Amino acid sequence: MILDQLSIPIVLAPLAGGGSTPRLTAAVSEAGGFGFLAAGYLTAPVLAERLAQTRALTSAPIGVNVFVPGSPAAPGIVEAYAATLADDAREAGVELGVPRFDDDDWTAKIDLLLEAPVPVVSFTFGCPDRAVIDGLHEAGSEVWVTVTTPPEARYAASQGADALVAQGIEAGGHRSSFLDDPAGAGDGLGLLSLLQLAGADASVPLVAAGGISTGGAVAAVLAAGAAAAQIGTAFLRCPEAGTADVYRQALAGTGTTALTRAFTGRLARGIGNRFLDRHTAAAPVAYPEIHYLTAPLRAAGRASGDSGLVNLWAGQSHQLSTDIPAGRLVRELAAQARTACQRAAERLAGGGLGG
Numbered sequence: 001m002i003l004d005q006l007s008i009p010i011v012l013a014p015l016a017g018g019g020s021t022p023r024l025t026a027a028v029s030e031a032g033g034f035g036f037l038a039a040g041y042l043t044a045p046v047l048a049e050r051l052a053q054t055r056a057l058t059s060a061p062i063g064v065n066v067f068v069p070g071s072p073a074a075p076g077i078v079e080a081y082a083a084t085l086a087d088d089a090r091e092a093g094v095e096l097g098v099p100r101f102d103d104d105d106w107t108a109k110i111d112l113l114l115e116a117p118v119p120v121v122s123f124t125f126g127c128p129d130r131a132v133i134d135g136l137h138e139a140g141s142e143v144w145v146t147v148t149t150p151p152e153a154r155y156a157a158s159q160g161a162d163a164l165v166a167q168g169i170e171a172g173g174h175r176s177s178f179l180d181d182p183a184g185a186g187d188g189l190g191l192l193s194l195l196q197l198a199g200a201d202a203s204v205p206l207v208a209a210g211g212i213s214t215g216g217a218v219a220a221v222l223a224a225g226a227a228a229a230q231i232g233t234a235f236l237r238c239p240e241a242g243t244a245d246v247y248r249q250a251l252a253g254t255g256t257t258a259l260t261r262a263f264t265g266r267l268a269r270g271i272g273n274r275f276l277d278r279h280t281a282a283a284p285v286a287y288p289e290i291h292y293l294t295a296p297l298r299a300a301g302r303a304s305g306d307s308g309l310v311n312l313w314a315g316q317s318h319q320l321s322t323d324i325p326a327g328r329l330v331r332e333l334a335a336q337a338r339t340a341c342q343r344a345a346e347r348l349a350g351g352g353l354g355g
Contacts, residue, residue, distance in 0.1 A: 001142065001162065001163075001205070002034060002061055002063075002119050002120055002142055003034075003163065003205055003207070003227045003228055005061070006032065006033060006034055006228065007032035008031065008032040008033045008330055008331070008333075008334045009033075009218075009222065009227065009228035009229065010028070010033035010034070010218065010228060010229055010230075010231060010330050010333060010334065011033060011034045011035075011036065011165075011207055011228050011229065011230040011231070012024065012025060012028040012029075012033060012034065012035040012036050012230075012231065012232070012235060012326075013036065013173075013209060013230050013231060013232030013235075014036045014037070014038035014039075014040065014065035014122070014124070014232075015036075015038055015173075015232055015235070015236065015241070016038035016039070016040030016041055016065070016067070016173075017038070017040065017041055017311075017313075018242050018243060018244060018247075019038075019232075019235070019236050019241045019242055019243050020036075020037060020038035020241075020242065021050075021240060021241060021242045022037065022050050022053035022054035022056075022057055023057065023240040024235060024238065024240040024241050024242075024326055025037045025054050025058075025062055026054050026057035026058035026060075026062070027238075027240050027325065027326035027327045027330075028235070028326050028327070028330055029058050029060035029061060029062050030057075030058050030060055030327060031326070031327035031328075031330035031331055032330065032331075032334075033330045034061065034062070034063065034120075034228070035054075035058075035060075035062050035063070036062070036063040036064065036065050036120075036122065037050055037051065037054055037062060037063070037064050037065070038064075038065050039064050039065060039066045039067070039104075039109055040065065040066070040067045040104065040124070041104065042105070043105050043108070044105050044108035044109045044111070044112045047064070047109060047112060048112055048116070051064070051116065051118070061118075061119040061120070062118055062119065062120075063118055063119060063120035063121065063122055063144070064113060064118050064120075064121050064122070065121075065122045065123070065124060066104075066106070066109055066110070066113075066121060066122070066123055066124070067104045067106075067123075067124055067125050068106075068123050068124065068125045068126030068127070068128055069103035069104060069106050069125075069126075070125060070126070070180070070287060072101040072289075073101065073265065073284065073285065073286035073287075073289050073290075074284075074285075074286075077284040077285075077286055078099045078265075078284070078286045078289045078290060078293065080284075081279075081282060081283060081284055081286070081290065081293070082096055082099070082293055084279065084282050085279070085293070085294070085297070088275065088278070088297055088309070089296075089297060092296075092297055092300040092301070092304075092306070092309060093300070094296040094297060094299075094300050095296060096293055096294070096296060096297070097292045097293050097294065097295045097296050098292060098293075099286070099289035099290065099292050099293040100288075100289060100292055101288065101289055102288065104288070110128075110132060110135075110136075113136065113139070113141065114135055114136065114139045117136075117139040117140045117141045118141060119140075119141060119142060120141060120142045120143075120144055121136050121141045121142070121143055121144070122143070122144035122145070122146065122165060123143070123144070123145050123146065124146045124174070124176045125146075125174070125176060125177075125178070125266075126178045127145050127152070127155060127156045127159050127161070127178065128143075128145075128159075129159075130159050130160060133159055133160040133161065134160065137160065142162040142163065143160065143161050143162050144161060144162060144163045144164065144165055144207065145159075145161040145163075145164055145165070146164075146165040146167050146176035146209070147164050147165065147166060147167065147176070147178075147198065148166075148167050148168075148169075148175060148176055148177045148178075148188055148189065148194070149177070149188075149189065149194070150194075150197045150198050150200075150201075152177070152178050153166070153198040153202065154201065155178075157202065157203050157204050161204060162204060162205075163204050163205045163206070163207055163227070164198065164202065164204055164205070164206050164207070165206075165207045165209050165230055166191065166194045166195055166198050166206050166207065166208055166209065166210075166226070167191075167194075167209045167210055168188070168189060168190050168191025168192070168193075168194050168208075168209065168210030168211065169188035169189060169190055169191075169210065169269075170190060170191055170210040170211030170269075170315055170316040170317070171191075171209055171210035171211065171232070171269060171315050172232060172233045172257070172268075172269050172270070172313045172314040172315035172316075172318065173232065173268055173269065173270075173313040174264070174266050174267070174268040174313075175188065175259070175266070175267045175268065175269075177267070180261075180266050180267055180285050180287065182285060190210075191208055191209070191210040191211060191212075191221065192220070192221075192224055195208055195221060195224045195225055195226055196224065196225070199224070199225040202225075205226075205227040205228075206225060206226050206227060207226060207227060207228045207229070207230050208221035208224070208226035208228070208229050208230065209229075209230035209231075209232070210315065211315045211316045211317045212229045212230070212231050212234070212315075212317075213231070213233065213234045213315070213317040213318070213320040213321060214317075214320060214333070214336060215332070215333045215334065215335065215336020215337035215338075215339065215340055216336060216337070216340040217229070217317075218231075218333055218334075218336070218337040218340075219336075219337040219338075219340035219341045219344065220340075222337070222341075223341070223344065231333075232315065233251070233313075233314050233315040233317070233318045233321055234320070234321050234322075234329065234333075235326055235329065236248070236251055236314075236321060237251055237252065237321045237322060237323040238323065238324065238325060238326040238329060239323065239325055239326075240325065240326050241326075244302040244310070245305070246301065246302055246305045246306070246307045246310055247302070247307075247310060247312055248323070249307065250271050250273075250307050250310075250312045250314075251271075251312070251314055251318050251321050252319075252321070252323075253271075253319070254319055255271040255272055255273075255312075256271070256272055257269050257270060257271055257272065257314055257315070257316055257318070258270070258272050258276060258280070259280075260276045260279075260280040260283065261280065261283035261284065261285065261286075261287075261290070262275060262276055262278075262279035262280045262282075262283040262290075262294075263275070263276075263290070263291070263294050263298065263311040264287055264288065264290050264291040264294070264311070265283065265284065265285060265286035265287040265288065265289055265290030265291060265293075266285070266287035266288075266291075268311070268313060269313065269314065269315065269316070270311055270312045270313045270314055271312035271314050271318065273307055273308045273309075273310070273312060274308030274309070275297070275308055275309050275310075297309050298310055298311055
């Protein structure tokens with residue numbers, strides 16, 4: 001299994017929507033971790049191009065993350081929400097986008113990954129059908145599924161998943177819940193609780209995700225039973241990441257994060273700003289329709305440097321991110337984790353904290 005082959009148990013989160021680049025994926029894998037390339041929001045031909053670019057940069061194992069399609073929004077709710085965005089569009093000098101439902105080129109991407117296999121294919125927003133998992137296994141790929149609850153973990157394992165990415169509520173970006181249920185918004189499990197609960201009956205390895213920005217946090221999740229730590233926000237300021245300048249500046253700041261559907265229609269954690277504050281309360285469950293609706297606003301914010309219009313996805317510990325190269329970050333986190341584990345072992349042995 002790939003997790004057993006890593007010299008450093010650190011996994012790069014997919015970072016769909018801008019942060020993911022072939023250079024970033026390759027840098028993490030070259031450093032001894034495991035880099036994912038995001039397929040989300042890309043067509044299959046563009047994904048094929050990015051895969052080729054990544055493979056030209058590294059011969060180390062890499063993975064691809066794919067969004068599992070959902071269901072169309074309820075009639076009328078997107079139009080009602082769009083009406084509340086009129087002032088924002090006027091202030092930004094743009095027209096709102098045309099909302100639409102699509103499956104993110106699902107079939108073509110799966111076909112591509114069956115024809116040109118990668119070591120790992122991971123899934124977000126649900127667990128694919130057993131036939132898809134079996135097909136990827138036959139092609140030689142491991143299948144990882146991102147989960148947010150013990151029932152999701154049990155289901156994904158029963159369908160043949162080789163590993164589970166346990167995403168705590170601290171994580172930045174979209175919640176990976178199989179069902180985006182407004183009734184449970186904000187009630188998600190913290191990462192350590194999820195690791196303990198899912199690990200109590202886990203039949204496959206767990207990869208921990210959510211708010212991990214330091215080597216001490218890496219050590220903590222390994223001690224709690226994870227086989228590796230998946231890290232996203234901490235890599236967004238690395239020079240290899242495709243993060244917009246206005247986004248990088250926000251990540252370096254001290255803004256607090258909140259959960260919102262305002263930008264995409266799916267629950268996600270981002271740094272609070274004007275758009276999030278204005279529209280979170282009214283935003284319905286409507287993904288990806290609202291993603292397309294707000295796209296021109298977000299693009300205008302990135303172009304003008306107006307952080308108030310941009311979806312600033314970030315985990316709860318984003319203030320600890322740095323702008324060092326990705327490979328160096330992997331190595332520094334590993335060194336910090338080793339030190340943290342040693343300190344913990346000394347403490348448990350009765351040696352105190354030292355110093």
